[in-house]
Amino acid sequence: MIEFAQKQKGPLAVDVNEQNPQACRFYEAQGFVTYDRSELDSSGRPFPLLHMRQPGAP
Template sequence: MREKFLIRAGVPGDHDALLALWLRSVRATHTFLTAADIEALIPAVRDGALVALELSVLVAGDGALAGFMGLDGAKVEAIFIDPAHAGKGGGTALIAHARQVKGALAVDVNEQNPDALAFYLARGFVVVGRSETDGEGRPFPLLHLAEPTP
């Protein structure tokens, strides 16, 4: 069932709540990561991504933070949806918002996360490349996706 969402710019006061949301989302969706892998990523998310990326926050009808997206230019660096709101149109709303603001988008997806890959493929992205490791050199292959430009 689709939810009604508001999308607003992220602010520094959101960071603690977004980190907690990220943690819930990753634990629910990134089953290829160990608990130690996830714990090791917390500083990079808290001190890097949430500070450096252009954040869009997904707000549910009841005012709860339902998800967020982090952009670096037209590249989607992160979309995380709270498991309580997953499958209700929030990710699609964030992608539509990013397209309106940035035009054609690109994104990297962990190869071991088939649900994320299916999400982006269903929204018109195509695989344009692959890397054996993630951006930090860890053994988590990435698929590079982009939206075809007209």
């Protein structure tokens, strides 16, 4: 699925719940790196997010 999205959009960026280490490891294995962190999710709830992207993503 990631390869399909890359072909359509180019390098990708995702937000991953920091409390989900399996998801973090999955995206790291796909070449994503953490470039920022937020204490709150997009709804303002206290669920820290890691902002990850592939090299070349905006």
